[in-house]
Amino acid sequence: MKASLMTHMVAGYPDYETSLETARALAAGGASYLEIQFPFSDPSADGPAIQAACTEALAAGFRVEDGWRLVETIRKECPAVPVFLMSYASIVVTKGVEGFAARARQAGVSGLIIPDLAPGADEGLYEAGKKHGLAVVPVIVPSVPSGRLEAILALKPEWVYTAIRAGITGTHTTLTPELKAFLANLNARTKVLAGFGIDSAQQVRDLRDSAHTVVVGSALVRIVAEAFQKGGKALVGREVEAKVRELVG
Amino acid sequence: MPVKPVYNDFFGPFGGRYVAEVLRAPLDELEAAFKSAMADPAFLDELALVQKEYIGRPTPMLHARNASKILGGAQIYVKLEGLANTGAHKINNAVGQILLARRMGKKRIIAETGAGQHGVATAAVCAKFGFPCTVYMGEVDIARQRPNVYLMELYGAQVVSVKSGSRTLKDAVNEALRDWAGSFADTHYLLGSALGPSPFPDMVREFQAVIGREVVEQTRGLDVAAMIACVGGGSNSIGFFEPFIDAKTPRLIGVEAGGRGPGLGENAVRMGGDARPGVVQGYKSYFLLDDDGQVQDTHSVSAGLDYAGIGPQLAYLGQTGRVEFASALDTEVIDAVKFFARNEGVVFALESAHAGAVAIKLAPTLPKDKALVINMSGRGDKDIFISAKIITPEPWIGFLRREVETYDAGKK
Ligand SMILES: Cc1ncc(COP(=O)(O)O)c(C=O)c1O
Numbered sequence: 267m268k269a270s271l272m273t274h275m276v277a278g279y280p281d282y283e284t285s286l287e288t289a290r291a292l293a294a295g296g297a298s299y300l301e302i303q304f305p306f307s308d309p310s311a312d313g314p315a316i317q318a319a320c321t322e323a324l325a326a327g328f329r330v331e332d333g334w335r336l337v338e339t340i341r342k343e344c345p346a347v348p349v350f351l352m353s354y355a356s357i358v359v360t361k362g363v364e365g366f367a368a369r370a371r372q373a374g375v376s377g378l379i380i381p382d383l384a385p386g387a388d389e390g391l392y393e394a395g396k397k398h399g400l401a402v403v404p405v406i407v408p409s410v411p412s413g414r415l416e417a418i419l420a421l422k423p424e425w426v427y428t429a430i431r432a433g434i435t436g437t438h439t440t441l442t443p444e445l446k447a448f449l450a451n452l453n454a455r456t457k458v459l460a461g462f463g464i465d466s467a468q469q470v471r472d473l474r475d476s477a478h479t480v481v482v483g484s485a486l487v488r489i490v491a492e493a494f495q496k497g498g499k500a501l502v503g504r505e506v507e508a509k510v511r512e513l514v515g
Numbered sequence: 516m517p518v519k520p521v522y523n524d525f526f527g528p529f530g531g532r533y534v535a536e537v538l539r540a541p542l543d544e545l546e547a548a549f550k551s552a553m554a555d556p557a558f559l560d561e562l563a564l565v566q567k568e569y570i571g572r573p574t575p576m577l578h579a580r581n582a583s584k585i586l587g588g589a590q591i592y593v594k595l596e597g598l599a600n601t602g603a604h605k606i607n608n609a610v611g612q613i614l615l616a617r618r619m620g621k622k623r624i625i626a627e628t629g630a631g632q633h634g635v636a637t638a639a640v641c642a643k644f645g646f647p648c649t650v651y652m653g654e655v656d657i658a659r660q661r662p663n664v665y666l667m668e669l670y671g672a673q674v675v676s677v678k679s680g681s682r683t684l685k686d687a688v689n690e691a692l693r694d695w696a697g698s699f700a701d702t703h704y705l706l707g708s709a710l711g712p713s714p715f716p717d718m719v720r721e722f723q724a725v726i727g728r729e730v731v732e733q734t735r736g737l738d739v740a741a742m743i744a745c746v747g748g749g750s751n752s753i754g755f756f757e758p759f760i761d762a763k764t765p766r767l768i769g770v771e772a773g774g775r776g777p778g779l780g781e782n783a784v785r786m787g788g789d790a791r792p793g794v795v796q797g798y799k800s801y802f803l804l805d806d807d808g809q810v811q812d813t814h815s816v817s818a819g820l821d822y823a824g825i826g827p828q829l830a831y832l833g834q835t836g837r838v839e840f841a842s843a844l845d846t847e848v849i850d851a852v853k854f855f856a857r858n859e860g861v862v863f864a865l866e867s868a869h870a871g872a873v874a875i876k877l878a879p880t881l882p883k884d885k886a887l888v889i890n891m892s893g894r895g896d897k898d899i900f901i902s903a904k905i906i907t908p909e910p911w912i913g914f915l916r917r918e919v920e921t922y923d924a925g926k927k
Contacts, residue, residue, distance in 0.1 A: 317680070387534075
């Protein structure tokens with residue numbers, strides 16, 4: 267059985283066209299879900315590769331409108347692959363939480379991942395999600411106190427994103443038995459997305475029985491960066507697709 | 516009299532704790548430790564002792580008689596906060612938080628810095644209290660604030676160059692947050708202004724409120740019409756204003772960086788400028804954002820006011836009208852530095868000179884029997900590499916050139 271994989275990418279990185287090509291390649295390679303990040307100027311929960319990608323996308327002129335266009339295009343081309351939108355509070359709040367959720371739904375987004383709008387400090391995001399039929403995905407860490415975890419699960423989220431290493435995305439994570447047990451327990455109660463520091467097929471295999479879906483982010487963003495340097499858009503497509511094939515096994 | 520709470524979390528609609536889940540536990544822990552420390556006489560006694568022995572408190576209140584006479588209106592008083600050890604009010608907060616970190620059993624300190632004043636204060640207290648210290652500083656700021664980098668390293672801190680984003684203060688905050696997300700078990704994040712996720716705005720205000728409490732004592736018998744302070748993130752102003760916030764008088768005036776004038780990117784005016792309410796770096800307040808919510812670049816001649824957000828309590832007090840906001844242009848600020856240097860023998864920091872510039876305009880409009888108190892949050896020695904090349908460009912550049920030549924000749 268192939269692993270269920272969610273692949274992360276940055277909209278507008280390194281430019282709009284190449285990011286669309288990246289989305290196509292991720293889908294073609296066998297990603298079950300696309301996580302598309304709308305770049306923010308201050309991505310404080312991201313590691314160096316994604317930060318740099320966000321800065322470059324913004325320098326290349328990324329606007330939230332371009333993000334919607336990207337999502338709509340890829341949804342039309344690959345309707346079988348659900349899209350999750352990741353971004354930061356500032357983008358959502360500035361656009362208006364309610365309006366942002368409605369626009370996301372209209373563009374065909376299945377879920378929102380906004381790490382700095384956590385349950386209880388969400389500016390109405392969870393309500394808006396309910397209203398517009400959009401999954402709002404809490405992001406937790408394995409060290410979350412049990413009372414807090416129960417409060418989050420009481421919201422009955424369809425998905426819970428578990429950032430499996432404290433700290434930030436982008437460096438290789440070691441998968442301990444305790445971690446796998448934590449994920450498996452949680453996965454019995456909701457659909458677990460597990461990511462942060464996953465960069466090899468071996469890790470994906472290792473995790474896929476403990477989580478519903480494994481998320482790969484920085485590793486793919488680094489491939490986009492290198493391939494674009496070497497061979498532009500065409501090479502990005504080829505290398506990204508190959509990497510996803512390797513990851514899903 | 517009911518005791519004011521030290522912890523508010525929200526100030527009207529502003530403030531709060533908008534952070535990724537991973538930072539919730541350390542902030543909860545910090546909130547609990549802060550509340551317990553502030554209720555512990557032993558902690559407060561030690562704080563008072565360090566304030567006296569190490570910071571040099573109370574800082575003086577200068578009656579600026581010459582300036583008052585020249586301007587011909589209200590009597591100008593200057594709270595000489597810049598005479599505190601390390602040259603600015605930033606040390607008040609650094610001392611409070613380092614004592615708290617020690618009480619919490621933390622073993623390492625991290626901080627962000629823009630201009631470097633907060634970094635210097637943090638590095639100094641880490642040296643004094645024996646903590647390893649890492650200061651995150653934008654690559655751009657490191658290049659333009661070499662003297663403060665030198666001081667931090669002299670105190671034994673490690674200064675890490677931040678190369679992400681705009682490579683300035685906000686990016687240094689992001690980097691410190693990233694470090695903390697992985698290190699909070701043994702590390703305290705010593706944040707430098709009255710902003711960020713709660714409990715930082717409350718905590719920084721409480722540790723800076725010593726300024727305002729001294730002002731209460733030092734202005735007894737005066738009829739104070741207005742108090743004026745510069746506002747970067749808001750730590751010196753909120754501490755200076757604190758004992759007066761719940762009263763109706765005096766007027767409290769916060770001065771933001773007017774920079775080169777109006778226009779996004781030309782200044783750092785968050786109140787009444789192009790700013791909008793938003794949620795950035797863990798708190799809700801006014802920020803300079805574009806209509807997508809991206810944080811905009813700012814400009815000020817003073818590095819310490821060059822930040823896109825304002826502390827949430829000041830945003831609220833601006834909204835209620837208790838604190839009035841004004842701004843001063845770079846050129847007015849330089850004139851204010853010269854004015855107080857020549858007439859009072861006091862060199863204001865460029866940040867603090869924003870308050871001085873507004874005082875120069877306001878004083879003549881007020882009667883002679885009223886007082887006007889300026890918070891000189893820092894002294895201007897630290898700015899010499901910026902101000903000297905504006906005020907006396909040729910001799911200063913000549914000096915720098917000769918220094919390099921002498922150095923190069925010595926190497927041969
Ligand atoms: C002397 C001085 N005054 C004021 C500020 C601005 O900060 P705040 O508004 O937090 O007092 C700084 C910041 O570096 C400073 O160095």
